[in-house]
Amino acid sequence: MQIATTRDVLRNAVAGLRQAGDGRIALVPTMGALHEGHLTLVRRARELADHVVASIFVNPKQFGPNEDLDAYPRQLAEDARLLEGEGVALLWAPTVAEMYPSGFATNVSVAGVSDRLCGAARPGHFDGVATVVLKLFNQVQPDIALFGEKDYQQLAVIRSMARDCDLALPEARNIIGVPTVREADGLAMSSRNRYLSPEQRAAAAALPQAMRRTIAAIEGGGDVAGALAALEAEVIAAGFSSVDYADLADAASLAPLTALGTGPARVLVAARIGGTRLIDNMAVGA
Structure with missing residues (x-):
């Protein structure tokens, strides 16, 4: 090389x-x-x-x-x-x-x-x-x-x-x-994961888990705002200090969605744990 x-x-x-x-x-x-x-x-x-x-x-x-x-x-x-x-x-x-x-x-x-x-x-x-x-x-x-x-x-x-x-x-x-490559517990691989302490790393797995539950709720016809609010509450309870955003957006334009339409969409999240900011996203309705 x-x-x-x-x-x-x-x-x-x-x-x-x-x-x-x-x-x-x-x-x-x-x-x-x-x-x-x-x-x-x-x-x-x-x-x-x-x-x-x-x-x-x-x-x-x-x-x-x-x-x-x-x-x-x-x-x-x-x-x-x-x-x-x-x-x-x-x-x-x-x-x-x-x-x-x-x-x-x-x-x-x-x-x-x-x-x-x-x-x-x-x-x-x-x-x-x-x-x-x-x-x-x-x-x-x-x-x-x-x-x-x-x-x-x-x-x-x-x-x-x-x-x-x-x-x-x-x-x-x-x-x-x-497609995103994930650890065995679902956490998206990132160079910033190395900043996490062992306790933070264990807690960080709550993020993809909460996202999957949120997607299941939205795909099942649940209220989008309520599902996203539940996601935020779940990751805060797991040990994250704050959530920058938790959003449902059109997969192409990233325009915000209040309901799942006929086209592809994504749930996108950014949250902080300790001094580390983690981001993730997953397809909805794919």
Whole structure:
């Protein structure tokens, strides 16, 4: 596996991949601290493309002033070993100065789909996501890109950005969501799970359990507002300190729903336990 840390090396490496076979390239963007969820993305990418490029970049533009940028786990050597073991051809691991050189002044903002949920709780977060992902797409120019559905709103923002900017590599239809990978007790895999104490980790399993009960209630014709309120009460009783949101939304637009309609929907939740903010989502009526 080749590791590129500058744009010139990256361009040459990608050009070399294009010349090998028919050169179909998949990109798996990450912030490192890899777990089985990330590796599942890589495996799916290998099924869909000739070559897999992974990126590791802890993006400062998507962290707020009181968030965990400095504490976010960084383990490049271990992550590189894992990616090489999964057959990744090229790792793009730029520095902050390489990604955002002196004088960088551009911000990408995707209105509508980014306004609610995590967008409301973390102002500016999705601007940072859209900006860095557009740069990654332009740098690598992949045929397809893969993202985990755990960050469902992020996936919706990136697809919207790709459509609005008429991206060709990748086209919006080639931005692929991969189902959330979960621990044995149902907790969505996340790099932030490592922040949890053993007691918090045990309590965190209440989140997906409460979500499944809420979905069953909604699919059974129950009152949506009441089911979401019961979800919030259940996770607070289990040891979470607060719930940023618990919402039923249209699966494509993320517009809020007060009742289950004929199209696909998602229940999306963000909740805090100790100093850790966990997010999750699940399909409803699928």
